[in-house]
Amino acid sequence: MAGIPGTGKSTYLGALYHVIESVSDSPITLDMLPALRDHLEKLRTNWLAVEPESRTSSAGPVPSELLVSTADASFNLNWPDLSGEFFEEMVLTRTIRPDVHRLVMDATAMMLFIHPTKITSEPRIDDIKAAANALEEIELDAEPQPEPSESGDPDDKAIDWDPSMVPGEIVAIELMQQLMSIAKPTKLNKIAVIISAWDLIPDNCPSPKVYLDSVLPLFAQFLAANKQIYSIEVFGVSAHGGDPIREKDRLQQFVKATDRISVVGYEGVLLDSGIVAPLAWLLSKQ
Numbered sequence: 001m002a003g004i005p006g007t008g009k010s011t012y013l014g015a016l017y018h019v020i021e022s023v024s025d026s027p028i029t030l031d032m033l034p035a036l037r038d039h040l041e042k043l044r045t046n047w048l049a050v051e052p053e054s055r056t057s058s059a060g061p062v063p064s065e066l067l068v069s070t071a072d073a074s075f076n077l078n079w080p081d082l083s084g085e086f087f088e089e090m091v092l093t094r095t096i097r098p099d100v101h102r103l104v105m106d107a108t109a110m111m112l113f114i115h116p117t118k119i120t121s122e123p124r125i126d127d128i129k130a131a132a133n134a135l136e137e138i139e140l141d142a143e144p145q146p147e148p149s150e151s152g153d154p155d156d157k158a159i160d161w162d163p164s165m166v167p168g169e170i171v172a173i174e175l176m177q178q179l180m181s182i183a184k185p186t187k188l189n190k191i192a193v194i195i196s197a198w199d200l201i202p203d204n205c206p207s208p209k210v211y212l213d214s215v216l217p218l219f220a221q222f223l224a225a226n227k228q229i230y231s232i233e234v235f236g237v238s239a240h241g242g243d244p245i246r247e248k249d250r251l252q253q254f255v256k257a258t259d260r261i262s263v264v265g266y267e268g269v270l271l272d273s274g275i276v277a278p279l280a281w282l283l284s285k286q
């Protein structure tokens, strides 16, 4: 699982662990309780209680190994929970920790997480041009104004560029590009893009396809270009089923916690297999 901080990686893992461990008719089930499972149990407990997850420690990858079965095969998944800070560091400083580098190099499949609130809508070049033209017309009509003084007024100062100002869409592309350049092309085959907190997406955006085309068009083009090399699928995932702070009471009232999960495919179709759908696709032969 890759994604900058707060993109929903740990919440997804907590809900997934609960489903594969305890839902008997799940399309993917856990074969054996993992030897190291304290972290997974904590994630599951928080998810069941609708507690927002705290940031995953940046001390190092939190290991977890999941022995799972689908209808026709068994898999041993090396699935560490990784702090988003590792990925943020990759984008901002172009450096990667050796242990994370090794994990990416050996990855056969990947989930890339994007959280809607981490995407700031940036003005397009067309919008800036239109605004500049409108401003020019106003200035031509207006009385001549004195040149702005070099008074030291902070409003007059240009803001220095800082890597943290990079828009969310560019961060997602840059991160994916770096991960693809590190991963062994002979190993990495499938990439699931997860738009997390899908419950936050307004109703007028019916599918991840529409969301990508309207909010992340450059990222959508980047995915389309890379579909010649990798098998890529996009999912909208609501692991909590709503805002874990504002809607906590409503979410806690579900008799079956798994009923609050909803997962949609690229075209917006609600997927019956729910939280396991992205993993089931990654493990499938198609």
Ligand SMILES: Nc1nc2c(ncn2[C@@H]2O[C@H](COP(=O)(O)OP(=O)(O)OP(=O)(O)O)[C@@H](O)[C@H]2O)c(=O)[nH]1
Pocket: 003, 004, 005, 006, 007, 008, 009, 010, 011, 012, 051, 052, 053, 054, 055, 056, 057, 082, 083, 084, 085, 113, 115, 196, 197, 198, 199, 200, 237, 238, 239, 240, 241, 242, 243, 244
């Ligand atoms: N509305 C809503 N919020 C969600 C959902 N899933 C996760 N969140 C929120 O998204 C935020 C980030 O979730 P985490 O799972 O901690 O994200 P992370 O990617 O593991 O973050 P790091 O550990 O810092 O890398 C938290 O405030 C969650 O409560 C969801 O389905 N709906």
Ligand SMILES: [Mg+2]
Pocket: 009, 010, 011, 053, 054, 055, 056, 081, 082, 083, 084
């Ligand atoms: Mg986390």
